[in-house]
Amino acid sequence: MPVDLITLPCLADNYAYLLKDRASPSVALVDAPEAAPILAALAERGWRLDEIWLTHHHADHIQGVAEIVAATGARVTGAAADAHRLPPLDRALRPGDRFPFAGETVEVLDAPGHTRGHIAFSVPGAGLVFTGDSLMAGGCGRLFEGSPAEMWGTLTRLAALDPGTLVCSGHEYTASNLRFAVALEPANQELIFRQEAVAEARRMGRPTVPSRLSDELSTNPFLRADLPSLRAAVGMPDAPAAEVFAEIRARKDRF
Template identity: 65%
Template sequence: MPLDLVTIPCLKDNYAFLIHDSASGATAVVDVPDAAPILAALQTRGWRLTDILITHHHDDHIAGVPALRDATGAKVWGAAADAHRLPPLDHALTEGDSVTIGAETGTVIDVSGHTMGHIAFHFPGSGLAFTADSLMAAGCGRLFEGTPDTMWASLSKLAALPPETLICSGHEYTASNIRFALSLEPGNPALISRASQVALAREDVRPTVPSTLSEELATNPFLRAALPELKAAVGMANASDAETFAEIRRRKDRF
C-alpha cells in the first residue's frame, strides 16, 4: 500500500508533509516550520509521529523540530553534511542512504544548491519526492550557498525521476513563479493552462503543491534550461545547459 500523504500549511507560505503507513502505523513528517499545525493534523487523524525528516537547515524548515520531538519522541533524520546546523540527529544521512517508514523505503538524494547539504527524500513505491527548496512548483530555490553548476546537477537528478512522481516542495510560491515563467515562454500552452489552474486554486485558498514531475518538466523554466526554445528565449542558444540555467536564475532574482 502506498503511503498516505497530507500537506500541512505552516507559517505564512511554508508546507510540511505527513506520510503515514496504515499497516504499521508509522508516520513521518518532512520539515517542521512550526510544531502546532503538525500536532493538530496528527491528533485529527489519530496518528503517532515516529520520524522527523529534515531537508535543510533554514529556520523556516526546522524551527518546530525541538518542540515536535519533545511532544512525540520521534527520531530525527537529516544530512550528515548539515548536522552542525541542524537540531540533534538520530540518523545522519548521505546521498544513497535509505529511510524506512513502515513498509516503504525511501532514498536520500543530495540536492545542494539552495544550501549546501540540502537533501531530498524519494519514496518510489508511493511516487513521492520531498524536494523542499531545491525543485519547487514552477521554480527552484535561490542559490544562497551553491553555484549554478551545483544546482543544475541537483535539478538534473530530480528531473530523471519517473514523470508521475509527486514533487512535494516547501513553499506556496507557485503563482509568482508562473508569472516569471510566462515572461520567458508566453506561448507555452502547458504553462498557460497551469497558470489558470493555479489562479483558481489560490482563489479557493487551496495549496498548489504537490505537483507532478511531468508538469514541472512541461512548465518549469529551471528544468527546461537544456531545451533549444528556452536557450533561445534568454539569448543563450550556444550556451551550456548550466550556463543557461544560471541566466534564468539571474533573471528570476531580478524579476
C-alpha cells in the same frame, strides 16, 4: 500508494508533509516549520509521530523540531554534512543512503544549490519526492550557498525520476514562479493552462503542491534550460545548459 499524504500549511507560505503508513501506525513528518499546526493535525487524526525528515537547515524548515520532539518523541533524520546546524539528529545520512518506511525504501538524494547540505527524500514505490527548497512548483530555490552548476546538477537528478512522481516542495510560491515562467515562454500553452489552474486553486484556498513531475518538465523553466526554446528565450542559443540555467536564475532574482 502505500501511504496517506497530508500537506500542511505552516507560517506564511511554508509546507510540511505528514506520511502515514496504511499498513501500520507509522507516521513521518517532512520538515517542521512550526509545531502548532503539525501537532494539531496529528491530534485530529489520532496519529502518533515516529520520524521527522529534514531537507535543510534553514529556520523555516526546522524551528518546530524541538517542540514536536518533546511532544512526540519522534526520531530526527537529516544530512550528516549539516549535523552541526540542524537539530540533534538520531539518524545522520548521506546522499545515496537508504532507509525503510511504510514497507518502501526511502532514498536520500544529493540536492545542493539552495544550501550546500540540502538533501531530498525520494520514495519511488509511493511515487513521492520531498524536495524542500531545491525543485519547487514552477521554480527552484534561490542559490544562497550553492553554485548554479550545483543546482543544475540537483535539478537534473530530480528530472530523471519517474514523470508521474509527486514533487512535495516547501513553499507556496507557485503563482509567482509561473508569472516569471510565462514571461520567458509566453507561447507555452501548457504553462498558460497551468497558470490558470493555479490561480483558481489559490482563489479556492487550496495548496498548489504537491505537483506532478511531468507538469514541471513541461512548464518549469529551471528544468528546461537544456531546451532550444529556453536557450533562445534568454539569447543563449549555443550555451551549455548550466550557463542557461544560471541566466534564468539570475533573471528570476530580478523579476
